[in-house]
Amino acid sequence: MMTRREQHPWRRxxxxxxxxxxxVPAVQGCGDAARRADRYRLQQGLxxxxxxxxxxxxxxxxxxxTTRLTLRLKYLGAVEGASAALRSTAMxxxxxxxxxxxxxxxxxxxxxxxxxxxxxxxxxxALDRCRALVELAEGDTSVTRRAxxxxxxxxxxxxxFEEAIDAMKSMMVRYPPRPPDSTGVEDxxxxxxxxxxxxRKELGDERGAGLEIQAAETYYQGLANGGGLAPSxxxxxxxxxxxxxxxxxxxxxAMAGLDSLEALVTRVAEMSPMIPEVRYTRIKLRSMxxxxxxxxxxxxxxxxxxxxxxxxxxxxxxxAAVLSERSNRADEARQTYEAVAARYPxxxxxxSMAILRQAMLEDRAGRWExxxxxxxxxxxxxxxTPAGAQAxxxxxxxxxxxxxxxxxxIALRKAADSYVRMIRSDSTSAGAAAVRWNLLRCYSExxxxxxxxxxxxxxxxxxxxxxxxxRALIEGANVAESKGLKGLALSYLSKFLRDFPDAPQIPGIRxxxxxxxx
Amino acid sequence: MAGSFKTAGICANAAFxxxxxxxxxPLLTILAAQWIFLVGGLNLGTAWGMAIAGSVAQGLVGEAxxxxxxxxxxxxxxxxxxxxxxxxxxxxxxxxxxxxxVLVRLKPSLGASPTWARRVRSAMIPxxxxxxIAFLLTYVWQLFVARNLLRIVAALVQGGVSxxxxxxxxxxxxxxxxxxxxxxxxxxxxxxxxxxxxxxxLGVTEGFDRFATTYPFVLLLSLxxxxxxxxxxxxxxxxxxGTRPENIAYLLIFYALVSTVATxxxxxxxxxxxxxxxxxx
Numbered sequence: 001m002m003t004r005r006e007q008h009p010w011r012r013x014x015x016x017x018x019x020x021x022x023x024v025p026a027v028q029g030c031g032d033a034a035r036r037a038d039r040y041r042l043q044q045g046l047x048x049x050x051x052x053x054x055x056x057x058x059x060x061x062x063x064x065x066t067t068r069l070t071l072r073l074k075y076l077g078a079v080e081g082a083s084a085a086l087r088s089t090a091m092x093x094x095x096x097x098x099x100x101x102x103x104x105x106x107x108x109x110x111x112x113x114x115x116x117x118x119x120x121x122x123x124x125x126a127l128d129r130c131r132a133l134v135e136l137a138e139g140d141t142s143v144t145r146r147a148x149x150x151x152x153x154x155x156x157x158x159x160x161f162e163e164a165i166d167a168m169k170s171m172m173v174r175y176p177p178r179p180p181d182s183t184g185v186e187d188x189x190x191x192x193x194x195x196x197x198x199x200r201k202e203l204g205d206e207r208g209a210g211l212e213i214q215a216a217e218t219y220y221q222g223l224a225n226g227g228g229l230a231p232s233x234x235x236x237x238x239x240x241x242x243x244x245x246x247x248x249x250x251x252x253x254a255m256a257g258l259d260s261l262e263a264l265v266t267r268v269a270e271m272s273p274m275i276p277e278v279r280y281t282r283i284k285l286r287s288m289x290x291x292x293x294x295x296x297x298x299x300x301x302x303x304x305x306x307x308x309x310x311x312x313x314x315x316x317x318x319x320a321a322v323l324s325e326r327s328n329r330a331d332e333a334r335q336t337y338e339a340v341a342a343r344y345p346x347x348x349x350x351x352s353m354a355i356l357r358q359a360m361l362e363d364r365a366g367r368w369e370x371x372x373x374x375x376x377x378x379x380x381x382x383x384x385t386p387a388g389a390q391a392x393x394x395x396x397x398x399x400x401x402x403x404x405x406x407x408x409x410i411a412l413r414k415a416a417d418s419y420v421r422m423i424r425s426d427s428t429s430a431g432a433a434a435v436r437w438n439l440l441r442c443y444s445e446x447x448x449x450x451x452x453x454x455x456x457x458x459x460x461x462x463x464x465x466x467x468x469x470x471r472a473l474i475e476g477a478n479v480a481e482s483k484g485l486k487g488l489a490l491s492y493l494s495k496f497l498r499d500f501p502d503a504p505q506i507p508g509i510r511x512x513x514x515x516x517x518x
Numbered sequence: 519m520a521g522s523f524k525t526a527g528i529c530a531n532a533a534f535x536x537x538x539x540x541x542x543x544p545l546l547t548i549l550a551a552q553w554i555f556l557v558g559g560l561n562l563g564t565a566w567g568m569a570i571a572g573s574v575a576q577g578l579v580g581e582a583x584x585x586x587x588x589x590x591x592x593x594x595x596x597x598x599x600x601x602x603x604x605x606x607x608x609x610x611x612x613x614x615x616x617x618x619x620v621l622v623r624l625k626p627s628l629g630a631s632p633t634w635a636r637r638v639r640s641a642m643i644p645x646x647x648x649x650x651i652a653f654l655l656t657y658v659w660q661l662f663v664a665r666n667l668l669r670i671v672a673a674l675v676q677g678g679v680s681x682x683x684x685x686x687x688x689x690x691x692x693x694x695x696x697x698x699x700x701x702x703x704x705x706x707x708x709x710x711x712x713x714x715x716x717x718x719x720l721g722v723t724e725g726f727d728r729f730a731t732t733y734p735f736v737l738l739l740s741l742x743x744x745x746x747x748x749x750x751x752x753x754x755x756x757x758x759x760g761t762r763p764e765n766i767a768y769l770l771i772f773y774a775l776v777s778t779v780a781t782x783x784x785x786x787x788x789x790x791x792x793x794x795x796x797x798x799x
Contacts, residue, residue: 033565033566033568033569033572033573034565034568036568036572036584037562037563037564037565037567037568037572039585040562040563040568040572040584040585040586040589041563043585043586043587044563044586047586047587047763
């Protein structure tokens with residue numbers, strides 16, 4: 001006969017289970033369960049913030065700044081507690097593995113918050129938080145790298161270009177470039193020297209850009225000759241190096257660099273995705289020294305056809321169009337420009353430039369209506385590109401050439417409206433200098449003197465070192481003088497002397513100041 | 519005599535009608551263990567939750583299983599391991615007692631036997647062996663599913679959801695067939711005074727003999743649990759990404775309860791079915 005205890009042994013099992021459960025809180029202090037739980041809670045908070053952002057984007061694809069800043073607070077709310085806890089426990093001892101992982105999650109939240117701050121037009125908010133993150137990271141480069149990228153980006157968006165360049169240069173020193181990941185995308189650090197060059201160019205500082213391209217060459221050369229690089233990284237470094245040589249028109253060195261690169265790319269199987277880039281560079285080099293571009297045009301078109309998904313495909317097609325245009329094959333050039341914009345709209349700079357060039361060719365062929373439609377589409381489709389800044393002025397220039405005064409006035413008014421819209425959407429980027437300069441030209445032509453003077457003030461505030469600002473100061477002095485505002489004209493000219501002491505116009509400016517003060 | 523479909527149906531009906539909490543109680547140890555894991559999982563943001571469910575999930579699946587929402591995305595998989603382990607270990611103890619309770623209820627004189635308690639205890643070893651064998655065979659079958667069945671189904675069926683459902687149906691049908699073949703082992707181990715290996719051998723023979731009449735009822739009685747399992751397995755990612763990720767854990771808590779009740783009905787039915795045959799003999 002079974003006893004009651006024998007009939008119900010599961011009751012004993014339940015008792016043992018309860019005892020074990022009671023022991024859990026007693027032993028949970030051992031190990032890192034509490035830290036893992038912290039990380040889990042943090043991830044939970046970030047997930048909720050992410051879902052809130054998704055919901056906001058569903059309602060409105062481009063939420064307004066207030067919504068973005070509210071969403072940003074959700075990310076920051078999630079990381080706040082974990083950051084404080086990590087800050088208080090990290091003093092004076094190396095971080096454990098779980099604390100480092102916790103830091104990684106905190107950095108994810110901070111980066112999302114910074115992204116939203118940028119999108120809301122408040123890079124200053126991102127700057128402070130990223131600086132605090134660098135401090136919290138205590139030299140953990142996997143975190144400081146990402147934070148430093150955002151710091152440089154914030155400074156650039158705030159118009160503090162020199163500080164942004166300093167930040168980028170400091171990153172080049174502190175972070176050795178990493179080999180590409182499985183997707184083949186190059187490390188951000190490798191693109192920094194060229195970003196600095198481009199920024200100088202956008203600022204209109206051609207001399208500075210020249211110096212930076214030399215510095216970039218030295219940087220890439222040092223990396224390539226330093227040795228010890230993974231083949232995939234070495235190929236990327238050599239490719240960058242060749243491009244800096246090409247930009248400086250150092251043809252024999254570029255050719256030698258290209259040979260080394262080609263040898264490396266063909267030797268290592270995993271480098272095969274770089275083959276289109278090498279071929280493209282070789283064709284470009286050849287086209288620079290030839291008179292008849294037929295072979296190069298055909299080679300570039302074939303390259304884009306064979307490797308349509310390669311990053312060089314849109315550049316190859318665009319260059320083929322440029323060479324066709326130079327060879328007076330206008331119809332062929334026009335069709336190829338059209339193909340660039342149709343096939344590669346995501347390559348915004350090239351696509352917008354292709355439409356602009358196509359519009360020029362249509363105008364020359366006597367098809368002004370089509371040209372005008374194309375030109376008017378560029379600022380709407382690609383507002384933050386050089387072509388976007390150029391297109392409205394190109395419409396004005398057509399009417400000037402045609403001697404249509406009424407057309408000029410209407411086109412100037414339309415262009416001014418376009419530029420105002422473009423500045424409103426992105427008022428602090430380096431490219432905004434060109435947009436403001438064009439707006440100033442429009443207002444000067446329209447005799448809107450007050451508005452013109454306001455643009456000059458904006459340019460001195462947002463783009464103090466730009467060569468376009470130098471031109472704006474002279475134009476501002478002209479406008480002020482025509483309004484009888486001698487004091488204002490003098491202040492613009494004095495600012496020119498102070499900010500652009502190496503400019504060739506200096507003697508003329510001095511004479512003009514002397515004349516105004518007599 | 520291999521038994522008849524009608525008898526099996528009567529036994530299934532009887533299992534339903536004579537539901538008894540005390541018969542079901544041994545299975546509650548399995549349910550308790552599974553619920554502790556799931557409730558711990560819902561509280562992974564606390565140290566105790568991480569200490570219980572986090573350490574189990576990390577041990578079974580890896581670091582990704584203790585992140586958010588990774589833990590909940592992987593929960594159907596992690597829980598299937600927890601379910602298997604708890605069922606093999608705790609089920610080996612609980613099923614002989616469940617069978618014993620049903621048999622004593624059907625024939626009270628059995629409980630009066632002086633060797634009965636010892637026989638029930640010794641039935642745990644063959645039951646453990648049977649459950650472990652069923653798990654291993656199902657695991658091998660799952661490997662086949664992962665390597666070959668998915669490809670075969672992909673070639674035959676169009677549409678992502680349809681493929682997932684068909685794959686799941688075939689996978690579950692074979693998995694339950696394996697369990698059905700070994701389902702009589704605890705019943706025979708308790709009913710007959712035989713060694714562990716002999717009990718497994720006889721149980722498998724019985725399982726094969728009565729497969730055609732037992733298998734449909736095993737599926738039928740498990741239907742509610744299977745329906746929830748289908749939702750969890752096929753719609754899991756959608757539940758995690760499309761709704762609150764925690765919903766998958768709530769669904770699994772409900773699944774564990776329904777599955778425990780289904781287990782009770784299945785073994786109650788097969789015990790009665792086996793008893794009906796031996797009685798007739």
